[in-house]
Amino acid sequence: MSRQQSIADESAWPLLPAERNWGSWRLAIALATAAAATWCYLIGEYVGYYLGFLRGAAALSAGCMIGMLLVFLAAGPVCARYGVDSIASTKPQLGTRGWVVAAVMQLVSIIGWNSLLLIFFAKSATQLLSVLGLLPEGISGRQIVPGATFFACTLIYVALLRGATGVAIISKILVAHVLIGLWMLWLLLSHRWPELAVAKPALARPDPLWNYTTGVELGISATLSWWPYVGAMIRMAPDARRAVLPVMLGMGAPVPLLSLIGLAGVLVLKSSDPAEWLRAVGGTRYAILALVFVGAANFGTATAGIYSSAIGLRNFASMERMPWSMLLLVTIAPVALVGILIPELFFAKFGTFLAFIGVGFAPLCGIQIADYFVLRRRRVSIRGIYTPGSRGPYAYTYGFNPCALVALIVGCAIYVVLLNPLSFDSRGPYEYATASLPATLGAGLVYLVASRFAGRAARG
Amino acid sequence: MRRRFTETADQDRKEPREAQRLPPELERRIDVLEGDAAARRDFDPRSWLWLILLGVVLPVVLLILGWSL
Numbered sequence: 141m142s143r144q145q146s147i148a149d150e151s152a153w154p155l156l157p158a159e160r161n162w163g164s165w166r167l168a169i170a171l172a173t174a175a176a177a178t179w180c181y182l183i184g185e186y187v188g189y190y191l192g193f194l195r196g197a198a199a200l201s202a203g204c205m206i207g208m209l210l211v212f213l214a215a216g217p218v219c220a221r222y223g224v225d226s227i228a229s230t231k232p233q234l235g236t237r238g239w240v241v242a243a244v245m246q247l248v249s250i251i252g253w254n255s256l257l258l259i260f261f262a263k264s265a266t267q268l269l270s271v272l273g274l275l276p277e278g279i280s281g282r283q284i285v286p287g288a289t290f291f292a293c294t295l296i297y298v299a300l301l302r303g304a305t306g307v308a309i310i311s312k313i314l315v316a317h318v319l320i321g322l323w324m325l326w327l328l329l330s331h332r333w334p335e336l337a338v339a340k341p342a343l344a345r346p347d348p349l350w351n352y353t354t355g356v357e358l359g360i361s362a363t364l365s366w367w368p369y370v371g372a373m374i375r376m377a378p379d380a381r382r383a384v385l386p387v388m389l390g391m392g393a394p395v396p397l398l399s400l401i402g403l404a405g406v407l408v409l410k411s412s413d414p415a416e417w418l419r420a421v422g423g424t425r426y427a428i429l430a431l432v433f434v435g436a437a438n439f440g441t442a443t444a445g446i447y448s449s450a451i452g453l454r455n456f457a458s459m460e461r462m463p464w465s466m467l468l469l470v471t472i473a474p475v476a477l478v479g480i481l482i483p484e485l486f487f488a489k490f491g492t493f494l495a496f497i498g499v500g501f502a503p504l505c506g507i508q509i510a511d512y513f514v515l516r517r518r519r520v521s522i523r524g525i526y527t528p529g530s531r532g533p534y535a536y537t538y539g540f541n542p543c544a545l546v547a548l549i550v551g552c553a554i555y556v557v558l559l560n561p562l563s564f565d566s567r568g569p570y571e572y573a574t575a576s577l578p579a580t581l582g583a584g585l586v587y588l589v590a591s592r593f594a595g596r597a598a599r600g
Numbered sequence: 601m602r603r604r605f606t607e608t609a610d611q612d613r614k615e616p617r618e619a620q621r622l623p624p625e626l627e628r629r630i631d632v633l634e635g636d637a638a639a640r641r642d643f644d645p646r647s648w649l650w651l652i653l654l655g656v657v658l659p660v661v662l663l664i665l666g667w668s669l
Binding site for chain 2: 153154155156157194195197198199201202203205206208209212213216217220221222223352356379380381384385388389392518522523526527528
């Protein structure tokens with residue numbers, strides 16, 4: 141790998157046009173591989189608690205496409221124009237030090253998601269050994285999972301030593317799992333359609349509108365949490381225009397499609413995990429295929445996630461010059477530790493973690509969209525993004541933009557008031573507007589008003 | 601102080617470069633991008649059409665269809 145290519149793949153510096161060599165197909169494949177993972181089953185499972193199959197499929201698909209649009213409009217323009225990652229794209233709004241808020245959100249989100257994926261990967265590998273009769277007697281799955289997690293982390297580390305090129309190679313190989321996922325969905329639909337058509341969701345509330353809106357909300361919030369991935373991937377595309385269809389179709393469409401596996405599974409077989417129900421539907425051979433699928437899906441997504449996280453960490457001055465191999469270690473270590481030391485505890489608390497992660501990204505998207513399209517009228521200084529300290533145009537107050545921070549807090553408050561992410565207790569107008577959309581809109585409006593007010597006050 | 605909140609790219613270029621102390625390679629990259637016409641564009645009309653179709657029209661149609669089932 142040349143030095144130029146190495147900088148392109150492994151730094152958070154803006155990429156030059158010649159280095160952004162991912163065409164539409166390559167980008168779409170990388171995004172599809174990043175998006176399609178075990179979390180799709182979980183997303184589908186949660187929708188299946190409130191909605192039947194067809195209505196759930198419509199609500200989830202609509203929500204995912206809306207969420208994808210918000211994420212793309214928020215981070216997409218700056219990332220694609222200048223070849224920067226999602227974290228760098230927040231500096232015009234949050235400030236030369238305030239971007240740390242977004243970096244922490246990204247880091248926590250990616251560590252959480254990838255810990256989940258790698259634990260799933262390890263569990264699938266353990267189940268596969270069991271199905272194949274290769275699990276030694278006297279050794280339980282609980283003992284195998286930490287070792288399998290460590291093994292997966294090692295594989296990802298080796299793959300990512302090649303930077304984004306490693307992500308692209310993994311994507312090319314593992315994108316086949318999306319097709320296998322669609323085959324599994326067809327299998328379930330063809331075998332169980334009569335049951336599926338009349339299946340009743342287990343936790344549906346009396347108000348059908350509330351159930352429907354919750355399906356949409358789950359789709360939106362799930363895709364919002366991919367904000368970090370979008371920036372890290374589309375910076376490799378030549379321009380924003382060529383990233384539109386790969387993002388909307390490559391990342392937005394496979395998620396609801398694969399989530400239907402979880403949705404259908406939980407409705408008719410009371411399990412969203414195909415590794416569990418495929419054995420019942422098609423016997424051991426199908427189970428093996430499903431386990432390989434689950435492993436491949438999670439491995440591909442975790443690779444993209446760790447890469448995105450490492451690029452995000454490059455924005456910290458202390459990590460800007462760190463060797464790529466060391467930075468990868470720093471990025472993977474928390475994921476490995478969670479997977480090795482506390483996999484069961486993390487699983488038990490994952491819902492709580494996930495709920496709070498989703499709350500933060502909706503307001504952030506609202507602020508970014510308002511800032512780029514309305515406040516700055518699509519003019520962003522690439523020099524300002526990389527000018528450190530208090531001299532740059534995005535220095536604001538001690539490196540923090542109070543307007544953005546206030547808007548972020550207001551947006552989070554709007555979300556939590558409309559929908560308690562832990563109990564799912566809601567208040568009007570949630571049934572008509574979801575929680576993510578008002579949080580996005582509210583944060584954006586507060587940001588605009590506060591920025592305008594601050595400007596006028598300053599002028600006297 | 602207004603510039604702190606709503607700075608624009610044109611104003612940004614007036615910042616004294618020597619005071620910003622960027623690494624030479626980063627400085628070179630920024631210079632290239634500032635002079636790159638492609639970096640000044642984001643979405644063209646066709647992009648907006650796809651974004652509106654896939655991100656607004658399609659969800660609305662899906663929501664109407666789903667609710668009518």
